Amino acid sequence: MATTERYIGAEVLRKEDPELVTGQANFIDNHVLPGMLWMAMVRPPYVHATVNSIDTSAATSMPGVVGVYTAADLDVGGLPFVWPITEDIKIPSHYPLTKDKIRFHGDAVAVVLAETREQALDAAETVSVDVTELPALTTMEDAMADGAPLIHEELGSNVTVHWSHGGGGDQSVFDTAPVLVQEHYHQPRLIPNAIEPRGCLASSIPSMGEFTLWTATQIPHIAKVTLSGVCGIPEEKLRVIAPDVGGGFGSKLNVYAEEALALVLARLTGRPVKWIEERSENYVATIHGRGVTHDCTLAGTEDGKILGLKFVEIADMGAYYQLLTPGIPELGGWVYMGPYAPEAYWFEFRGVLTNATPTDAYRGAGRPEATYVLERLVDAYARKIGKDPAEVRRMNLHPPFSEATASICGLNVDSGNYEPALDRALELADYERFREEQRSRRDSGDVRQIGIGLSTYIEMCGLAPSNILGALRYAAGGWDAATIRCLPTGKVVVATGTSPHGQGHETSWSQIVADGLGVTPDDITVLHGDTQVTPLGMDTYGSRSLSVGGVALHFAMEKIKEKARTIAAHELEVSEDDLEYTDNAFRVKGAPDKARTIPELAMSAWHAHDLPAGTEPNLDATAVYDPPNFTWPAGTHICVVEVDTQTGATDILRYVAVDDCGTVINPMIVEGQVHGGVAQGIAEALFEEAIYDESGNLSTSSMTQYLIPGATEIPPMMLDRTVTPSTTNPLGVKGIGEAGTIASPPAVINAVVDAVSHLGVTDVGKPASPERVWRAIRDAEGGGA
């Protein structure tokens, strides 16, 4: 059905902005209800300890305190974990308040309710806990050591899961290939740091048994289903609302203890209960990302052909599983081939419990970890055979394909054409000139050396075909939904199952619907993030919103147009076959002035004075879309750095990103997603790392120690795109939310290593702090002594 594309592909300014730039947005901490109590968590300063007793008496008598509760006082179930990735996975018990043991610094033993925020926090400080401390196991090595204490005794081991991809192709290349490159890489834990901390407000109507939870979440729909079970609230009696949400990056793709506690305490007290996370709590009680170590093998030929790729990972789960924890490394397990075409593939990982914050999805979720080690390994291979890393990549890129094609990873990739992005990135990076500059500075022994790092990446997003999720033992589906209501006044209301928190869905969805229905984006209101207003949805994560939820809009519009065509034919007294939809109206073929627009037909459908027989009044439709495949964005990022060989300091001279996310709805928003993703990747490569001391305390426990880069640390970026439409969906869209974070860390680290590789350096560690780089240079110069 022909539509006129006026808005798809245009830089439509965001509809979300006015309230956000004027301070009129409604973030969670703005929510206040009459009679509201404040909740504060009691998190004792231990990371591994048996709890002998908890003394709440002092807190109970503090001013304004309404109650102090421990696990024994509350009727609440275990927190949700929805991805038991293997049959024999060991699953730790995980309760909102820990009962007899503290297993990480975020573990709460009690919760305080008081009349004010300050009273609750003051009282929480006075709860005392008698414990017997146990050794803190904050590294995977400690947790796997012989004789290490068990974090969850009932599981019998701190290694709780082993997942193997099972391999693809002939594994003998890893024994027989002329060149074998073996590397070991560690990627430290990261702290997501959405600038808005978490928070929630629960209220109830006790006589009705009805509950509403406002929560700073990416997943109101999943939260509703799971919290219903945790709290024993019938699902139809629980409404979850995500208000304006100040960033997520995966950290709000979870269901947390505090949400469950607020609900059960609202039930217990009959009063609304509010909790707002402090940043210091966020660092220990909100999920971390990464925390993985890989042993990597590349089998190749002498002249640069990659034959096999093999990765064996251990992944730090933290003290418990949160919503998805062991599923994250598995998600990465499908992209270790990158955009290349190896003959053999292997991936497996073990998940290890530690006395640290649970890890879970952080922007990219498994795919950055995979891309980092793959792209580092390809550079190591290029160095070993003495070839240019751009050339090695070029000769190994999968040839172009425009139909879904089987990959060595076992899944079908939707479409791909990788070389144009490589070419364009090399051009924008001025690759040859910087190589020349690098040679010249190496020759002159310059203190400041040039390095160029490439990352040719592929990612798997658009989560996800429900049948594949089922096969992977994930508990939910991957569909999403849209309802479109054409109002009699010509306006349109869209209810989407996605739950944006900065991605601009209101704008992009309006562009899609405006083109489809022949209206303008300003005629459209997009509703989201409220399980009563948008009852069907699977929320926002995994770069899925456009390629699943956005595509649901397309199918809802198809239904609307089918009905509208019937009404138009009736009004114009022609058969439906005599109509064509062109220039924003149903027009009689050969007499285009005889026409009805969708807004006109919406009025007809509403007053319903003269509808064709059997046609229901009103013009609206709901579509639920389950994607037949993932989507597979790809691209090339190049980073050019200058490294001071005396201090180890790195300056980024140029950053180039050429991404292919299929059809683009709003280029301005796409570029914004790339900017932000790359900035987080640069942060990962150069600055950010969660560090624990020997006794298990988080040394990087606030924004003063954990180095989130500011505007002077993040360089200007040069962006471009190639467009290879997805074959998975009729819009041809792929997804862009995570691409920057997936592609950029190896580009940056490869550049730093490249700058000093002539000194014998092969790795600098991550993040590549000046000290690490300086030590790597010193160690290499000392001949490794």
Next chain:
Amino acid sequence: MNVAVSVNGTQREADVEPRTLLVYFLRETLGLTGTNVGCDTSSCGSCTVLLDGESVKSCTLLAAQVDGRSITTIEGLAPDGDMHPLQEAFHRNHGLQCGYCTPGMLMAAASYLKENPSPTEEEVRESLEGNLCRCTGYQNIVKSILDAAGSMSGAKA
């Protein structure tokens, strides 16, 4: 204790606990919720407001410290209900995504452009050292501020 302060041009007065931070005085006592709280170490700059015209982090000051002085918050950046050139520029240049850091960014930029109406890109980046954004990679924030500087100096000429 009693605190009297001019906020966005209106005289406001309230009894507060001595330990009340300015940001909570604004948000919870006066109901001006446009100023956000992002950390507890004065690192993120989300809570930036103007004190007698200069940017300060409202989580580092006690309400008592601003007694008798003048505060401008995001709600008062464009007092006549229109948008300030910076607000327009952030919208025009996609200088925000989730929008949580945005009020602080806008107030920091408003203060800085008064001090330096025609900054270079590098100067704008340096001026934002006290404000963190996790969404935009700063590129479009910097672009927005440079754009606003241009339109503001054009308006004056």
